[in-house]
Amino acid sequence: MTSNNFPTENRSYDLVVVGAGPGGFDAAVEAAEEGIKVALVEKELLGGTCLNVGCIPTKLYLGATSPVEELAAQTKARIAKGEIEIDFKALCTKKDRFIGATRKAMAQKAKKLGIDLYPATAKVIGKGKVEVSHPEETAVLEYKDLILATGSHPTVFPGLEPDNETILDNSGFLALTEMPGSLLVIGAGFIGLEMAQIAHRTGTKITVVDALDRIAVYEDPEVSKTLQGVFKRHKWNIKLGVKVKSVTAENGKAVLRTEDGEELIADKALIAVGRRPNSKDLGLEILGAETAGPGFVKVNENLEAADNVYAIGDLNGKVLLAHAASHQAGYVVRRISGKTDGPYEHGPIPSILYGSPETMRVGVMPADLEGKGEVKVSSFALVANPIAQAYAATQGFVKVVWLDGKVAGITAVGHHVSGFTTAAAMIVQENWTEKDIHKVVFPHPSLDEALLGALKAEKKDPK
Structure with missing residues (x-):
């Protein structure tokens, strides 16, 4: 979304969707297919975190590097031998081309369905009104229904602020043009473990640090034990129950200091300690909407934060997964279009x-x-x-x-x-x-x- 010109002077819509990640984009598309007049507002890139700096590029990297693990397994079984060299710059090019092509296809689909795209920041300014702002243009969109799907961002604690040069968040890691010789991973959840595996496969020495007593702590303890056993055989240094005091860039290196006075040094550090909702400055307070915890928007059984205002995906904090956001989007569109009037329900979420x-x-x-x-x-x-x-x-x-x-x-x-x-x-x-x-x-x-x-x-x- 690079155009600075807003698409139309007729700015009254049946539905305004803020956020073009998996939940928001799916909501806009499904609504448009129902004949609903839709505006889709996105201040950054179509596809949101998942497509651009999250699950999709991570899986492209994991898929491309998987032969390294497969050969290693067969070598250990004394079936094969040799080596696989990953051309990481070529992989980066493939990743960028795929993501760019996907965004282009999304924009084309939106245009075909008559969805108006606004490359702008959105803020609720009153009931039925959203102000959209770009450095060169501002407008007010009127809506009958509003879906907020603004997603989340990496959690930042004092002393662990990324600079995306030496100390990285997910965006910084996926922007690397070459993998470092050594990597400190702070956080042993899914994001940290997937990115650590990518780096490991290119030859990076891995150290994982977490304050909890096991990796993948939200999974079955037997799963954590199995994962930890595999990663230790990879010669990862896994340090659990460690409270990190700070991570700083010093002389071109990442330096981690624990509260116990231990010091760990690597070429880069990856901060992967969770995510927080993008609820700041949305203007929801003007509608009486409330937030909880680190800013998750409270919703009722119909996913409403206020009358005719819905918060879906990471923003409401129910389940921070892309497919959960898309499922919630489908429900809200069915509700808006009169196809359901019952409360939101979902089956087991994988x-x-x-x-x-x-x-x-x-x-x-x-x-x-x-x-x-x-x-x-x-x-x-x-x-x-x-x-x-x-x-x-x-x-x-x-x-x-x-x-x-x-x-x-x-x-x-x-x-x-x-x-x-x-x-x-x-x-x-x-x-x-x-x-x-x-x-x-x-x-x-x-x-x-x-x-x-x-x-x-x-x-x-x-x-």
Whole structure:
């Protein structure tokens, strides 16, 4: 979105959408397809964080570098030998071209559907009115309904401010034209672990630091243990339970100091300690909307922050995932177009960590079900799966969580386990029982059979 000229003088709309990430763009498109007159406001780039400096470029990097892990696995199995050299500059070029082409396609689709695009900052100035501002132009858009999908930004704590030269956030990391010789990763969540794997595959020495007692702390403890074992075999230095006092750039290096006085030095540091909503300066207070915590916009059961004003995606803090934002967008458009009048509901929302190994989870973990009924687990080790054996990637397992005889959650860690995420989501959504296992024919040989094996395995009490 580079044009400085606003698209039209007729600035009265059925729907104004602020934010063109996955939630906002999908909302605008689905509304336009319903014949609703739509304005889409985005102050930066179409696609938001996910497309430009988040999930999409990260997965492009992980996909391109995956042969490094595959060769390493077969080499360890004494099946193959050699080396793979990643042309990182070529990969950067591919990434930039793909993202640029995707943004272009999004703009073309919006134009075809008659969506007015405003490259501007938006602020609510009254009921039914949004001011959109660009350095060269300002206008007021009138709306019947307003969707706020402004997303989130990296969390910054005092002493951990990125400069995106030596101390990086996700944007700075993905803007690198070459990987550093060594990298300090502060934060052992999904963002930090995925980016650490990218750097590792290009030969970077990795140190991961987190204040908590395990990596991927929001996943099953067995998943954390498996991941940590794999990364330690990669010779990562993983330091847990460490409170970071500061990270500074000194003499061209990143210097991390802990509260205990320890000092760690690397070529670069990546700050990946969470995200915060982009709710500042939206003007919602004029409508009586409220925020909670670090600025998440409070919404009712219909995702409304105020009358005819909806907050979706990262902004409302329910689930900070792109597919959750898109799902919420679809609901709001159906509500606006009169196709539903019930409260927002969603099924189990999948969570995936990409890389090698991958993790996948749909539904609950055993710890979530304490005191709620009879809880059992059944599991299957990937070492017994022929596809995992074929790829010499046998670390990991599939675990099924049962509540009163019905599937309440499925967790997996290992080779390409993201491939059966949708099947797992359907199984959890439908609350399968033992009898339902026989409704579907699982292909053989396939990685999916590990999921079947976990469903059929003996049920035991959780550890």
